[in-house]
Amino acid sequence: MSSSDGTAADASWERSDGRSRPPPTVNTIRRIRQACTNCRHRKTRCSGERPRCMNCRRVDRVCHYEPYSATNPPSSASVAANNGAAKGKSPSSLFPRTGVVDPELLNRINTIESQLAQLHSQGLIGFLNGENQNGSVAFPDLAAATSYQEVSPKFTEPSPPQHQYPPSVSETADTVPDMSSTMRFTTAPPPAVIAHLIDAYFLHVHNQPYSYFHEQSFRERVNYGLIPKCLLFAILASALKFSDSEYFQGSIREATEAYAREAWLAILHEHLTVENNPTLQVAQASNILGVVDFTCGRTSSGWLKIGLAIRIAQDLQLMKEPKNTLPPIEQEEHRRAFWSIYLLDKLVSVGQSRPPAIAEEDIHVQLPSDEETLRRGIWKKTPTLHQLINWKSETESSVNGTFTQTILAATALGRCCRYVLHGREMDEMPPWDPRSDFTLLNTFLLLIDHHLQVETPSIPQIVEQYRRPDGTLDFQSLEHVVFARIVFHTAHCLLNHPFLLRMRLQKSNCKVPPKFLTRSFQISCNHARSISSLVEDAIASGCHVQSSFYAYASILAGGILSLAIHIDQEKGQVTDPETLSHYQKAIQILERTGRRWDHASKMHLQLMLFDANYHSLAALLDSQTPEVDPKLESALWLMVDYVAMSALNETALTPPPLSTDTFLSPLNAQMGLENNDGFTGLAPDANSDPNVAFLGNGVPL
Known part of the structure; x- marks a missing residue:
């Protein structure tokens, strides 16, 4: 019997009255x-x-x-x-005998x-047993909380069920239920609050840089209650940082952690079971939760969630082209889910012994389409990643969408990290040899520069290209342009970082040309200045510039510029005022980013501590110096390892100074700032800045 026949039979049985059913017997199967x-x-x-x-x-x-x-x-x-x-x-009176x-x-x-x-x-249930001390019993908004349970993809309704929403939204949108906040955030908030957070998600999170959904289709699925709980709660958790709703006043962090926890439990209990197979929505939710955990300092937990998303994507064959029987919108959502997982896999691999799990040679799906094509819901042929990163490709390929620019930049970053961070076996050629991996990576970055057109046009000119007729900006397209360029400059900074090159050359035991380290350091300084300039121009042009990765790019750039300032001071040279200005910009970017992201506030303090406590850095550029001081080596690793600096670890916040002597930061010395405790005058005050109030126990508030 088909499912439709069975449903009809059940409905027919339910409509029949008590007289039409035989009395129950011992062998009769009881039907509910x-x-x-x-x-x-x-x-x-x-x-x-x-x-x-x-x-x-x-x-x-x-x-x-x-x-x-x-x-x-x-x-x-x-x-x-x-x-x-x-x-x-x-x-x-109408039915006196039937008992209807x-x-x-x-x-x-x-x-x-x-x-x-x-x-x-x-x-x-304790509320009903007199456990409520104030004598009032508050029932949560169950209609809204239970309407987002998992629904079979085959289930459709001609119109949204009327029982999903409470009768009056205005009565619940801005009020707090009379229960503990912990319990309050274990269920979905009122529909008006959900709508507010979804608006915040698509304005501040979607395509900045991760892209999973066709916005209109997603909103329709929300209205019909077809979004699994794990995905809905993951989106709520990721959007809360950009919410100003009174419903979460004073409880943003608590609500974020509660929603993320509920989303993860929903994945475990409702999808990772014997009778349920993970779906695309589970992969999306797990990837979103990975970002939430990673930026909150739970790097190991975030790493595992991202790994789960990767395995689900591989199980669903997302690295291949989706079936052409699917609607174009669903095909594009499959592609974008995979590329978002790929992107996050590259970004969280910027750390020692954290190699990415997705290999480029295993990818056969085409790159995402442009935003306008996605919004119109039509199919468009786009090149594959292999076609765009191959100089010898006979296919006339071009970058069709801004999301593709981000993917290209992340690919370059992943290759550079594999060379300088992941403990890859040493190639036989020294980096200055034309046949070396170092030279090949610089050539690859030249190809990415060709696709991105990094130098031209300028950010203000690009912003005007994405301005709508009504004067508003198309953030979902524009933000990728800025992000891709930041990632591109970050890759150059890592590849030419003087400390990372010294650590690699230290193992090779080869004679280093006198000018090699100096020239590489100059290249890294140029790209570090480009990072601060890009962010400043983007902010001035009205871009959001709110991605969590900007914190790492800023501390990497600030650390390189701090090295340059220290080395100039040790050599008795006057530092270029432009270098000082860009270093100050990096500090300001970290301070601004730290208002939303926990790990950014720690990086802000970490850069200040490094600048104040470490000197004698000119040896990094001296090819005759055999080894780097172990304490300095430990501190420098913390300045380039994204995973280590994001973790909740006191050693990452208070690196031990090399000298007990009071040292004045060269930047503060030139700005006339001095502090007797050995820290920079620009260091944030834990009493005035809530973002650094974790100094007491190493755990952010």
């Missing part, structure tokens, strides 16, 4: 009146027990029974009863049962 929502969607037999059926108890899942009217169309008898009631007749129950009463009873089941599953 209504299955819970989860069992109905999974087409499994439901025991019908209240408040939770056996299946939901077994997997520790919230059990929700829909109102009878949602699954049981009113019979002709009930319609007649309602018509009679409208004429002033009571239902009992008022459907409105059944609906109310079922709603109460659903609320009790939800309260029991959340551990709030």
